[in-house]
Every structure is written in structure tokens, then in C-alpha cells.
Amino acid sequence: MPTVGHDRLRKEGPQKLTGTALYVDDIPVKGIWHGVTVRSSVAHAKIKGIRFLKGFPWRQAVVVTAKDIPGENCVHLIEDDQPLLADGITRHALEPVALIAHPDRATAYNALNFVEINYEPLPSVLDFEKSKKILKTFSIKKGDAKKAMKKAWKKVDTTFRVPHQEQAYIENNGMMAWFEPDGTLVLQGSLQCPYYIVKAMKPIFKLPEEKIRVIQAVTGGGFGGKEEYPNIISGHAALLAKKAKRPIKMIYDRHEDMSATTKRHPAVIKHKAGIDKKGRLVALDIDIVMDAGAYVTLSPVVLSRGILHASGPYECPNVNIHASIVQTNTPPNGAYRGFGAPQTLFAAELQWEKLADASKIDAVKLRERNLVKIGSELSTGQILKESVGLKKCVDTVLKRSRFTALRRDHDKWNKKKTSPTWRGVGFASVHHGSGFTGNGEVFLKSKASVTLTKSGRFVIETASSEIGQGSMSTLCQIVSDALGVPYEWVELEANDTSRVPDSGPTVASRTCMIVGGLLYRAAKQLKAAIEEKAKKIPTTPAVLKEVAKKLAGKKSVFRITTEYEKPADIEFDDTTYKGDAYGSYGYAAIAVDLEVDRTTYEIKLNKIWTAQDIGKAINPLIVEGQIIGGTTQALGWAVFEKPIYKNGVMQNAEFTNYIIPTALDTPPMDVVIIEEPYSRGPFGAKGVGEMPMDIPAPAVCAAIKQATGLFFPEIPVTPEMIAAGIARKG
Amino acid sequence: MQVKINNKNRSFNGTPFKRLIDVLREDFGLTGTKEGCSEGECGACTVLLDGKPVNSCLISICQVEGAAIETVESLGLPEKLHPLQESFLREGGAQCGICTPGMLMTAAAYLKAGGDPSPDAIREELAGNLCRCTGYQHIINSVAKALSENKK
Ligand code: FES
Ligand code: FES
Numbered sequence: 001m002p003t004v005g006h007d008r009l010r011k012e013g014p015q016k017l018t019g020t021a022l023y024v025d026d027i028p029v030k031g032i033w034h035g036v037t038v039r040s041s042v043a044h045a046k047i048k049g050i051r052f053l054k055g056f057p058w059r060q061a062v063v064v065t066a067k068d069i070p071g072e073n074c075v076h077l078i079e080d081d082q083p084l085l086a087d088g089i090t091r092h093a094l095e096p097v098a099l100i101a102h103p104d105r106a107t108a109y110n111a112l113n114f115v116e117i118n119y120e121p122l123p124s125v126l127d128f129e130k131s132k133k134i135l136k137t138f139s140i141k142k143g144d145a146k147k148a149m150k151k152a153w154k155k156v157d158t159t160f161r162v163p164h165q166e167q168a169y170i171e172n173n174g175m176m177a178w179f180e181p182d183g184t185l186v187l188q189g190s191l192q193c194p195y196y197i198v199k200a201m202k203p204i205f206k207l208p209e210e211k212i213r214v215i216q217a218v219t220g221g222g223f224g225g226k227e228e229y230p231n232i233i234s235g236h237a238a239l240l241a242k243k244a245k246r247p248i249k250m251i252y253d254r255h256e257d258m259s260a261t262t263k264r265h266p267a268v269i270k271h272k273a274g275i276d277k278k279g280r281l282v283a284l285d286i287d288i289v290m291d292a293g294a295y296v297t298l299s300p301v302v303l304s305r306g307i308l309h310a311s312g313p314y315e316c317p318n319v320n321i322h323a324s325i326v327q328t329n330t331p332p333n334g335a336y337r338g339f340g341a342p343q344t345l346f347a348a349e350l351q352w353e354k355l356a357d358a359s360k361i362d363a364v365k366l367r368e369r370n371l372v373k374i375g376s377e378l379s380t381g382q383i384l385k386e387s388v389g390l391k392k393c394v395d396t397v398l399k400r401s402r403f404t405a406l407r408r409d410h411d412k413w414n415k416k417k418t419s420p421t422w423r424g425v426g427f428a429s430v431h432h433g434s435g436f437t438g439n440g441e442v443f444l445k446s447k448a449s450v451t452l453t454k455s456g457r458f459v460i461e462t463a464s465s466e467i468g469q470g471s472m473s474t475l476c477q478i479v480s481d482a483l484g485v486p487y488e489w490v491e492l493e494a495n496d497t498s499r500v501p502d503s504g505p506t507v508a509s510r511t512c513m514i515v516g517g518l519l520y521r522a523a524k525q526l527k528a529a530i531e532e533k534a535k536k537i538p539t540t541p542a543v544l545k546e547v548a549k550k551l552a553g554k555k556s557v558f559r560i561t562t563e564y565e566k567p568a569d570i571e572f573d574d575t576t577y578k579g580d581a582y583g584s585y586g587y588a589a590i591a592v593d594l595e596v597d598r599t600t601y602e603i604k605l606n607k608i609w610t611a612q613d614i615g616k617a618i619n620p621l622i623v624e625g626q627i628i629g630g631t632t633q634a635l636g637w638a639v640f641e642k643p644i645y646k647n648g649v650m651q652n653a654e655f656t657n658y659i660i661p662t663a664l665d666t667p668p669m670d671v672v673i674i675e676e677p678y679s680r681g682p683f684g685a686k687g688v689g690e691m692p693m694d695i696p697a698p699a700v701c702a703a704i705k706q707a708t709g710l711f712f713p714e715i716p717v718t719p720e721m722i723a724a725g726i727a728r729k730g
Numbered sequence: 731m732q733v734k735i736n737n738k739n740r741s742f743n744g745t746p747f748k749r750l751i752d753v754l755r756e757d758f759g760l761t762g763t764k765e766g767c768s769e770g771e772c773g774a775c776t777v778l779l780d781g782k783p784v785n786s787c788l789i790s791i792c793q794v795e796g797a798a799i800e801t802v803e804s805l806g807l808p809e810k811l812h813p814l815q816e817s818f819l820r821e822g823g824a825q826c827g828i829c830t831p832g833m834l835m836t837a838a839a840y841l842k843a844g845g846d847p848s849p850d851a852i853r854e855e856l857a858g859n860l861c862r863c864t865g866y867q868h869i870i871n872s873v874a875k876a877l878s879e880n881k882k
Contacts, residue, residue: 009819014808016827017815019762019801023828026761168862170766170774171828220764220828221862254767468826468863621822625868629825632865655771655860663853663866 003477003487004683007621011472011492016218024174024189024217025251032176033062034105035240035250038098038115039260040090043329043648044124047088047117050098056114060107062244064099069239071206075231076199082295082332084204084235090119092294092331093648094260096232101240101248124329126648128291129268131326135292136300138307140379140577143318148283152274155283156354160271160347161714162697164291164643165264165636167336168660171220172257173229177237178247183207185238188215191230192222192465193505194497200231201238216495222467223633224335227507228298229261258653262334263643265290265302265325269310269347273354279361279369281316284379288323288344293332299325302333304437306340308581309694311379312348313390313431314370319379330648335507337630338693341432342637349428349698350713353705363702364403364427368394372431380572382580387686389613389676390587394429396611396672401591403427410706421595421604426702429589430694433582434678434687435510438572441564441583446504448518449561450479450526454552456545458483458526461493461559464515465506469689470622477618478516478682482523484537489544501561509586509687512618513678514564520682522560529558567680584678586691588612590631592699593667596707601719601726603639603704605667610695613674615686623688624671630692631669636661638700638715731795735760736804746792751775753791754801762802762831766860773859776832777801783836783858802831805838814838814876823872825863833859837873847877 015021040047050065052058066073066087075082086097097117102108125131149155175189185205187197194214201212214234219226233250240248252261267290274283288306292299307323356363371391376384397403403425410423435441449461460479466472476490483490493499503515530537530547538544551558572579590610596603608631617623640659644651652658677684697715705711710725731742735758742753754760754777766774768787775786778800806812811819814837824830833856840855852870861869 007822010822010824012827013819013824014811014815016824016830017811017818017834018806018808019760019803019831020808021827022761023764025765026755028759169826169828170772170860170862171764171826172766219826221826223862254769470825621868625822625825625864628865628867629863630865633862654769655767656769660860660862661865662857662860663870664857666853666866668849669865669867 002481004481004618005620008473008477008487008619010470011476012466021218023171023220024176027176027217029176029247032247032249033101033103033244034108035099035101035237035248036108036112037096037236038100038112039094040086040097040117041093042090042119042121043093043126044122045090045119046122047086047090047097048120049118051116053114053116056111060102061111062101062240064239064243068243069204072203074203075235076203077228077297078300079296082297084232092329094331096236099236099240101244124648126328126330128266128289128326128328131328133327134324135296135327136303137322137324138304138577140307140319140321142379142381145283145285145318145320148318149272149274149285152282153277154355154358155272155274156351156358157272158351158354158713160269160350162267162343162346163715164266164333165336165641166258166643166658167223167225169221169223169225172252172254173226173233173261174251175230175233175237176247176249177234177241179241184211184213186213187234187238188217189230190219190226191216192226192467192507194463194495195502196228196505197231197234198497201234204235205238214497216465219465219467223337224339224507225262227335227505229334254655255653258658259650260331262297262332264336265292265299265333265340265343267343269344271347271351273351275355275359279359279366281314281370283318284311284316286310286321290325290343291333292325292327293330294327295332297332297334299333301437302340306344308380308433308437309341310344310348312345313372313429313587315372315376321379330645337633338690339508341690342634342694342697345430345694346698349430350701353702353711364398367429380581381578387584387615387676387678388587389674390429390431392674393587393589393611393613396674397589397591397609400670400672401425401609403591406593407706414707421597422707423595424703424705424707425591425593426699426706427591428695428699428702430691431585431587432509432687432691432694434513434584434586435582436508438574438581441514442566444504444564446514446518446564447501447561448503448515448522449501449559450519450522451557451559452526452548452551453557454548456541456548458485458490459493460490460519461500462503462515462519463495463497463500464503464511465495467506469626470619471511474512474618474622475516475519479519479523482520483527509689512685513681513687516682516685517680518562518564522562526560583680584686586612586614586686586688588691588695590695590699592696592703594700594703594707596704596722601722603717603719605635605665607667608669610669611672611674612691613676614688615678615681616675616684617673618683618685620673623673626688627671627692628669631696632661632666634693634696635666635700638697638717640716642716731791733794734798736800742791747790749787750789750791750794751786754786760801760803764828764831766828773836774829774832776835776859778835778839781839783839802834805834813879814841817875818872821872821875822868823864829859829861833861833869840873841876841880845877847874849874
């Protein structure tokens with residue numbers, strides 16, 4: 001019986017539900033010591049000296065500074081600009097300067113009170129809008145935006161601002177490290193990308209890849225926040241393990257995790273748009289600036305995805321986009337679900353409200369005249385050849401929400417003096433490229449395997465990490481259907497670099513489509529090999545075992561490994577930003593219904609309708625869970641979440657003052673999955689993980705506009721902002 | 731000091747101000763209870779104290795002397811799930827799973843009390859347990875399903 005398209009139970013569910021799943025802090029290791037991080041307290045300074053003060057039993061502890069690093073003091077990523085431990089200079093507050101380990105966790109933390117760093121301050125740049133240090137720029141040009149803008153019937157010019165966002169996984173970052181007797185460095189912890197860590201450890205410890213082993217513990221959420229930062233914790237834990245000659249565990253507390261680790265890049269987007277008399281988009285002129293923080297981390301790739309989504313899912317013949325990312329003396333920003341796209345799509349979508357005001361044509365109607373369809377050309381010149389479900393998404397949401405009628409009802413309600421609230425419903429639609437940008441997948445050359453063991457078990461080998469998104473079940477479903485065997489017959493090898501090949505990182509909504517695609521091919525080849533020996537796929541374990549023995553021969557398993565192959569007709573030019581930026585796109589539409597209290601200005605989210613075209617839902621329940629979860633994070637960004645900085649230090653680095661949505665804040669959601677299959681995705685699947693993050697914020701602002709008449713080109717929209725806006729209006 | 735943990739009498743001789751969560755995890759190896767914030771905000775550390783959900787990160791062991799504590803380990807086993815766990819599995823109530831033990835304990839008390847099965851009432855009840863993955867809807871469905879099956 002086929003499993004794809006059905007809600008198969010989560011493979012790892014029973015362990016997670018009974019408290020038997022082992023997250024990094026749950027794994028018992030004898031004789032382990034606890035590591036803590038000494039961090040700088042100023043944004044930019046020369047470090048004159050570090051003093052370890054009297055009063056702490058330093059003899060019981062191990063201390064590491066930059067001079068203990070055996071190899072390069074650098075966290076290898078895109079650029080090698082970030083030191084593992086600050087050496088002589090700190091470029092942002094909370095930069096790691098030294099490390100301490102002690103047998104007792106509380107004592108280790110207490111040691112931090114006995115360290116003093118002396119600084120000689122240097123000039124610092126904290127506000128990215130004032131930064132002149134540009135780390136990377138990209139441009140997209142199509143047609144003649146300047147000329148077209150001049151000729152446009154109506155044009156608008158708005159500056160949009162979006163803030164940092166904390167991933168706020170409920171499990172903080174954590175890692176264990178130890179050295180095996182043969183010198184192998186082993187790291188086990190909460191992480192998304194095991195092979196990133198292998199590559200980052202190599203130059204630090206001057207070890208060959210075979211001597212570095214990374215194991216994923218059960219991971220309590222990532223959302224991008226455990227993509228690159230675990231490289232740093234791994235390096236730290238390993239340095240302590242080397243010096244202490246024993247296993248080390250580093251578990252961040254909430255305050256440290258929130259204030260010191262990566263966040264979504266804040267952005268300012270100057271967005272000009274022009275339409276003709278028919279309401280067709282004729283010109284876009286967009287300038288994007290993002291804040292990298294003190295080091296490059298993944299910023300160029302975030303910026304790239306940002307610029308590639310900046311024109312929205314619309315046709316426009318004349319586009320001019322410039323994007324740059326600048327350096328500040330603040331903790332580096334990094335990967336977070338959506339990866340640059342939520343920032344630029346916020347501007348692209350909310351601008352329709354301005355265009356509607358200027359043209360007196362309804363914002364949804366305007367969009368409908370411009371939606372991309374098969375044959376449309378995007379800003380990079382990419383022609384959409386297949387799998388474009390945008391119109392279906394839009395129609396579905398408009399119908400299910402009774403959008404037009406609801407808006408009318410709300411207008412009536414808002415006119416009544418006696419109504420206790422103002423009501424509004426807002427709309428947005430987006431696209432999101434699945435998989436790595438441009439030639440990213442070509443460079444990655446990801447691999448994945450399906451094996452048949454001698455004992456007759458099918459085992460998937462991949463470095464894709466289950467971080468809550470359901471990849472275990474999804475991949476097992478793809479493989480079991482490709483093989484034509486029951487779901488229960490397929491299992492996943494532990495995510496351990498000594499046992500699985502490099503399938504690339506667990507990012508960019510690529511696991512299901514790209515890695516799933518590799519596994520699909522491997523499973524099909526395995527099936528053919530089995531059929532050669534047995535005529536047909538065995539239906540009983542006993543027969544399977546016989547075939548397995550024949551196939552494996554002298555080896556313990558029969559393995560098929562596949563590697564990513566670039567489809568011949570997908571071309572992207574990294575230098576000109578022309579061509580097929582992504583093999584396929586997901587599409588989504590949303591309507592957000594809310595009301596604002598007329599006395600307290602509090603916003604209450606009432607209902608969400610969304611439809612999302614993801615090609616094929618391998619496991620509809622898991623997909624729905626991704627959509628609802630991602631939408632909720634985006635709603636938080638729209639109305640609650642804003643890290644507040646003072647002197648480059650986050651001031652609200654706790655759940656008491658960094659507010660994420662609770663069950664009470666989150667509205668019921670009506671979710672419809674649209675399936676416009678993508679010919680190269682396994683069973684037609686495209687990506688799903690990130691798109692839900694792209695879409696809610698502009699719809700929230702549009703709804704607030706209907707409710708209050710106030711247009712906020714920035715988030716989060718708070719009751720204080722509404723109060724001030726109302727006061728201004730008089 | 732005597733405490734009843736998951737129906738077993740246990741004695742604890744360490745420092746009386748040790749946090750309940752640390753005693754459970756470190757002294758009794760009950761690592762099902764999770765720590766998300768250490769300040770009573772996230773609910774990941776929720777256990778039942780004489781049947782009522784509490785944040786075990788905010789309580790010291792001396793405050794629960796003689797009381798009965800229940801943790802997620804008291805519910806079911808992977809091969810034999812408690813009906814509440816079963817409905818979380820079927821309805822998609824757990825994704826990364828880190829909030830799940832706390833969520834389950836709050837829900838278990840609600841279930842035992844025969845709580846109101848309406849989604850609004852369940853949202854109210856679970857408002858002290860943060861989840862960053864699910865957006866709560868599948869958790870609400872899971873609890874509602876367990877409640878309705880309990881009635882049958
Ligand atoms: S850890 Fe106790 S409430 Fe968060
Ligand atoms: S399932 Fe991940 S935090 Fe709730």
C-alpha cells in the first residue's frame with residue numbers, strides 16, 4: 001500500500017513522547033566536565049589583558065584562550081574572518097574570549113564572575129543604516145526600470161524596516177566533545193549540519209576529515225539557528241576537551257543563547273513600484289540593505305536569497321534591484337527560516353497597499369493582474385516552465401476566507417461608534433525557491449544512500465538532520481514507495497558522519513526535494529537490482545533476506561549511493577544574476593483576520609486562511625504542521641518579537657521580555673495544501689519548510705491598515721505604535 | 731528527605747535548595763523533563779506536584795518534601811503509549827519534541843480533571859507551555875482527541 005500522500009506516524013515519535021529520546025543534555029557520560037564561555041562586554045575594543053581573579057579554585061578548572069588553539073584560530077565558513085576565540089581584539093559584545101571547564105556545572109558558571117577583561121575601546125558602528133562597511137553586494141537588472149518608472153501611471157515609494165528575530169527553539173544550543181584514544185575528535189550535539197562541523201574543525205585542530213566524527217543528538221528545534229553556530233560551540237567544547245583530556249559538555253542557558261548566537265538579519269528596503277493604467281506592474285526599483293553583524297557568517301547567501309525574492313511572485317518587465325550587506329559591531333546574524341526572503345517579501349507584498357491607495361484599485365485585484373503563471377519571466381530572466389500553483393492558492397484563500405465579503409463586513413463594523421474594536425483582514429501571496437540558490441547544489445554534490453542489509457532491512461543513509469520537521473518519516477515514505485515495500489521496512493541510519501555520506505546541510509527547504517530526490521533514485525536502482533535477482537520485490541522478510549544475502553555477497557550490506565546531478569536545462573550565472581535561480585518554487589497565499597481593541601490598542605489575531613503549493617505532500621499531517629508552525633513564528637515576528645539592543649547587547653534575552661506566541665496568541669488556521677507537481681521532485685514534491693515564514697507579516701500589516709487606517713511599513717506592530725499613530729491622526 | 735516520584739518512594743540527601751528539575755534529571759536519571767528557560771516562562775520543565783502542573787525549574791526539592799511528583803516517565807512507554815501520548819502521535823502534537831514532556835504533563839492534569847474539550851479552553855490551559863515548532867493547533871487537536879476518547 002502506498003504511503004506517499006498519507007499521514008504515516010513519525011518514526012521517532014514514541015521516543016519523543018515518552019521522554020526516552022536523548023537530547024544532548026540527556027546523554028549520560030561518565031566523568032564529563034562542563035564548559036562555559038567568557039565573553040567580551042564591549043562592542044569594539046582592543047583586549048589589553050585577561051585576568052583570572054583570586055577567590056575561585058582555579059586549580060580545579062581548565063582554562064583555554066586563543067593561544068591554546070593548535071591550528072588556525074578561525075571558524076571556517078564562507079569567509080574565514082571569524083575567530084574561534086577573540087585574540088587581541090573584540091569586534092562585537094559577547095564575543096567568545098576564553099573558555100572554562102569544571103566538573104560541576106554551577107561552579108563552572110560561577111567562575112565567570114572571577115574573570116576580568118581589560119579593554120581599550122575602539123570606535124564602533126552599531127546602527128547598520130549608518131554603516132559604511134559593505135561586505136557584499138548583488139544587483140539584478142532587467143529592462144529599463146528608470147524609464148518605465150517615469151512613464152508609469154501611478155508610482156509609490158516606501159521605506160520598509162524589519163528587525164532581528166530570534167529562532168527561539170525551546171532547546172538551547174548544546175554540544176559534547178571528546179577525543180578517542182586514536183586521536184579522533186568526536187562531537188555530539190544539537191545541530192542541523194554535521195558536515196559543516198567536520199569542515200570547520202579541520203583547520204582548527206589540523207586533523208584530517210577521517211579523524212573528525214560528528215553525531216547528531218535528538219535536536220529540539222533549529223529553524224536555521226543550529227545551522228552554523230554549532231561550528232563555534234563544537235570548536236570550543238573540543239578545545240576544552242583537548243586541554244582537560246576528558247569529555248566536555250557545553251550547554252547554553254537561554255540568556256546566553258538568545259544574546260550571543262545568530263539571528264535573522266534586520267533589513268531596510270527602499271521600494272519603488274510603478275503600475276500602468278491597467279494595474280500592471282511596469283517598474284520596480286528596489287534597494288536592500290541588511291545587517292550582517294560583526295562577521296560574514298552566511299550573510300552573502302542570505303542576501304542572495306533576499307534579492308532573488310525581492311520582486312515577489314509577479315511579472316514585471318523592468319526591474320532594478322540593488323542589495324548590500326553591511327558590517328556592524330553587533331553579534332553576527334545568520335541563518336533563520338526563510339533566509340532573507342521574509343525580509344524582501346515583506347516589502348514586495350505590503351507595497352500593494354500603497355499601490356491600491358494610489359490607484360483606487362483593490363490590492364488583491366491589483367495582484368491578480370500580475371501573478372506569475374507558466375511561461376512568466378522572473379526578474380533574473382528565468383522562465384517558469386512548470387508547477388506554478390500560485391493562482392490556485394490565491395483563489396482558494398479568497399474563497400475560503402470570503403475575503404471580499406469579510407472586508408465589507410469589517411468596514412461596516414469599523415464605522416459603528418459602539419464597536420469595541422476595529423477589525424481588519426489582510427492578504428499576501430509569495431513564492432519561495434526550493435533548494436540551494438543558483439549553482440549551490442552543483443557545488444555541494446550531495447550524496448545519499450539506500451542499503452539492503454544482509455538481515456533484510458532497508459536502511460537510508462543521509463546526513464539530513466531530523467530537527468522536528470519530520471524528515472525521518474518523509475524520507476522513509478519516499479524510499480518505501482519507490483521500493484514498493486511497507487513503510488515499516490525502511491529505517492534511517494543514525495546521523496553520524498562515520499556512517500552516513502555528506503548529503504549537504506539541512507537548510508533551504510531542500511531535504512525533501514533534493515535529498516528525497518537522491519534517495520528516490522537510489523531506491524529505484526536498488527529495486528531494479530533486487531528484481532534482477534528475485535523477479536519481483538519480496539513480500540515477506542524471509543524472502544527478502546535470501547535476496548539480500550545474494551546481493552551483498554561478501555559484504556554486510558548492498559548499497560546504492562546517488563549523487564546530485566545538475567539538470568541540463570537549468571542554468572544560472574552567478575556573476576550577472578541571470579537565469580534559473582531555483583529549479584522550482586513553492587507558492588502560497590494567506591488571509592489574516594484580526595481586531596484591534598479601541599481602548600487598549602491590543603491586537604487579537606482571529607483567524608488565518610492559507611493555501612500553499614508545495615508540489616506534493618509526502619505526509620500531509622507533517623506538511624500541515626510545518627505550515628502552521630512557520631506561520632506562527634512569522635506572526636510572532638509581525639506583532640511581538642523584537643530584540644532590543646543597547647551598546648550592541650541584546651537587552652531582552654529571555655522569554656519574559658522576548659515574547660513568542662503562546663497557544664492563546666495563536667489563531668486557528670485553515671490550511672489547504674495545493675499540489676502542482678514538480679517533475680524533478682520525488683513524487684512531485686517541492687520545498688515546504690520556509691515559505692510559511694515569508695508570508696504572514698505583510699498580511700498582518702495590511703489587516704491593521706484596514707482596521708485602524710494606519711499604515712506601518714515596519715514590524716513588529718505594537719499597541720504603543722498604534723496608540724501613537726492614532727494620536728497623530730487626532 | 732522523602733519524595734514520591736512516579737509512585738515510588740525516593741530519598742534525597744543532597745542540598746535542600748537544589749532545584750527539583752536538577753534532582754529529577756541528575757539524581758534520579760529522569761531526563762524526560764526538559765529545561766528551556768530556567769525562569770518559569772516556557773513550561774518545558776512541567777511536572778505534576780500532587781496532581782497539579784508546576785514548573786520544576788522554580789521549585790527546590792525541600793519545598794516538595796513528602797509530596798507526590800509525576801513526570802513524563804509516569805505516562806507510558808514507547809511500545810505502550812498512554813492514550814494522551816497516542817493521540818499526540820496520531821494528531822502531530824510533537825515535532826522536535828522538546829516541549830512535549832511538559833506539554834503532556836499539563837495536558838495529563840487537564841485530562842484527569844475532565845477538562846472542557848473546546849479549542850479555546852484547551853488553548854487557555856496550555857498557555858503556559860511554549861512550543862516553537864507546531865503553532866499549537868495539532869497539540870490542541872491532540873488534547874481534544876484524548877479528551878473525547880476519555881469520555882467514550
Ligand atoms: S525551564 Fe522551567 S519554565 Fe522554562
Ligand atoms: S515540538 Fe518543538 S518546541 Fe514544541
